Amino acid sequence: MIRGLKLEGKKEMSLSEEIIDFSSPSRVCVPLMNNNTSCECLVKKGKKVRKGTIIGIRKNMDFPILSPVSGTVIGIDKCLYLNGEEVDCVVIENDKKENVIKKTLVKDITKYTKDEFVELLRKCAVTGMGGSDFPTFFKYKSDASFLIVNAVECEPYLTADMMLVKLKAEVILESIDAIRKINNIKKCFIAFKENNEIVRNAFLEYIGNYENIILSPVKNIYPMGWERHLVKSVLNLEYDRYPSEVGVIVNNVSTIFAIYKALKFQRNITKRIVTITGEGFTEPINVLVKVGTDMSSIIKKIGKYRGDKLKFIAGGPMMGTALPTDHVVVSNNLGAVTIISDTLDEINECMGCSRCIKVCPAKLCPALIMKNINNVDELKKLHPELCVECGLCSYVCPSKLGLRDSVINAKKKVK
């Protein structure tokens, strides 16, 4: 059974025909972060860089961080990252010439071997753009029989993936087809919400040209975009820890687009679509921005904040982090900023309504975890380590308790 909850989408407010291009900032601050791990800096102040120059490296995985612009390194500075922490960033003055290391254009993008493909993904620093920022080449190291492309975007308010599909459906399908042929994958599935006509129609236009790519509508519930739910829903398979155990790779649709850039031009992705949305912002819209851009400079150009007691959230309202200021830098995995009013909750004692237990997609008992938070032996039996931090327990709680915080806390305690 797939557990979850239907949430009010609120996606229409940021949907539009076009996206606004803000992709030439005067300078960028590239976070030296990958999948919440700090990376080592490899450049010094004054060094000239081009698009694709290695500026940092994640040592344990030999995974590079590449420059999104051409220009001069000004220095290293602390900037606000989407997880709410100030992290080291390489500040680069953008000369706006967009010089690349090596200009390449591959005609037939299916002509790679599997090893070349994996090496290419590593060199081009392709990471999970749905939010994890996990190096993608890792997923393709083992053999897989199925690929699920995640175009679900189950968080309310967010439309960045939807806009990408709307504008680039053809390219995405081409990329999927290439990945399938290179990796000998039997079938590819594109998972999207069953009520999302925009995504369905965008793909339907071109899908006839491709074999073995199947549109696979999934239930309109949150958190349908969770890997475990997708694998269960699309293939009716269950696994213990990683989808690779059952021969499945799950990639976000924007990661597929990044892979296309790598296959076609052999370079890294330098821009991404970010949704700026929420009732607290006058002009909700999708923008195209360079990685490393300070979001506040773009927001200033588009519209104004409205209302008081606002929250500035990096990501969607369910899993995003509320930030103290709007000076967050764009990273690969920042899909949206949401500006909404505080919910002004009336907090009460836990009354034992058991809704959190009923709704938890990972089958946890958040209320019991909260009650036993100081009893580690008991906590171990409640398996808080299975939590995916989707936040539904806190969302449904009628007493408005911070159940997710408790479970995350418990997760640390049982480690």
Added chain:
Amino acid sequence: MKFIKENGPHIKNSDTTSKIMTRFLISLIPIVCFVIFKNTVLVYFFTSETLISVLHPIFMIIVGVLTSFISELLWFKLVNKTNIKTSFLELYRSFSIIPGLLLALVLPINTPLWIVAFGAFCGTIIGKMLYGGFGQNIFNPALIGYLFISVSYNALLGSPLNAYELDTLAGATPLTNLTSLNYFGTYDSIVGSYGTLLNFFSGTIPGTLGEVSKLLILIAFIYLVITKTIKWRIPTTYVTTVFVVTWIIGNSLGLGIWYPLFHILSGGLLFGAVFMATDPVTSPLTPIGQVLHGISLGLLTVVIRFLTPYPEGVMTSILFMNMLVPLFDKIGVRLRYNIKRIYIPILIYLVITILLIINIISNINNNKTNGIDDVGNKVKIIEIKKDGNKKIYNVTSKGWGTIKAEVEVVDKEIKSIIVTDKKDETQWNELEKVDYIYKVITNQKDINKLDAVSGSTFSSEAIKNIIKKVLSEELK
């Protein structure tokens, strides 16, 4: 610009604890209306009772509600030393009136007001505030109040019959009647004296204030489930268990489907199952725990109804099972991650149920065949004094305790009964109220047709047994 930094999620469901409790109260409104209709309006128009006396049930509800409200207010004021404004806010957030209201609804109609107040006070202070207030209590506060009343003042609880029913119906509540029949009888003897099962469903039978209208309780249940206010698994498994077990018992005694229906429609079963067993604070959180909780409640209620002298078992069962809630949740959590082991509780419950059913059936069958010996065991003739044609029997008879009496017989007819020891009979005053001994003597030829006094079944049966024993002795 500064923003609020707070942990997510940043949107919340619009339902709140106060909304849930408000819906709970709304579902009780029709039941309170029915109480007023049945016990005030109907009684006022069809009997010669005064207005003040027919308003008694309304006063009971008001006293219950006010007492629990005021005692909680005093607690905040005197123990927590909060100022008046925060006290009221706390009261609003802790739903202080619910224990008092529920308590009033599970008491019989003629309960004195000060007892209602005493129960509501004990329920609120001992059952709720001493544990730390809303959300911390282990036992259902209303039932703690009920427990205190039945332990301290059971004798004063009063009859569950309103003035109109006293005129039209003889005797006790259906369940007391069933107990005095040793759980076995025909449709006429068990259901017939109260009308049909439809009367049971609509609520025109005697019982405590709130429990009688099963129709309204059913409507409230549907409303509460649709609005996701209560845990539906508990009442459904509870009532189903009672139904299935009594159906098997009835079936093997040759009784029809009306027998299990009688069991679920009489007494406080539905009321307790819907409004008290589902109290979110004192019921299990895990779905499997809730099912086990419901089944256990059903089995315990059957045990109390059939194997103890108490006719009703719902309130006691719920109170007892409150203690086992952590255990049910523990089992629920274990099975949540290892569903294959579900066969263990299934097996255990199956064995318990089968043993219970066998025990009850053999018990009823014993009573059926040994009816007269039963009287023989309960009544002992100590000595017989002869004085001309007058004989004095010195007897003891088992009621709640042991009754000692002297019976005067002339010409095989009982002339008088003098009860010399009745110190164990806590509810003797009920017998005196209706001059039961006189009734027994005048009806001695047809003693089986005389009903027991409600609320004092055991003392009544003890007196009746004396008559049976002495007369059978005379006929030898």
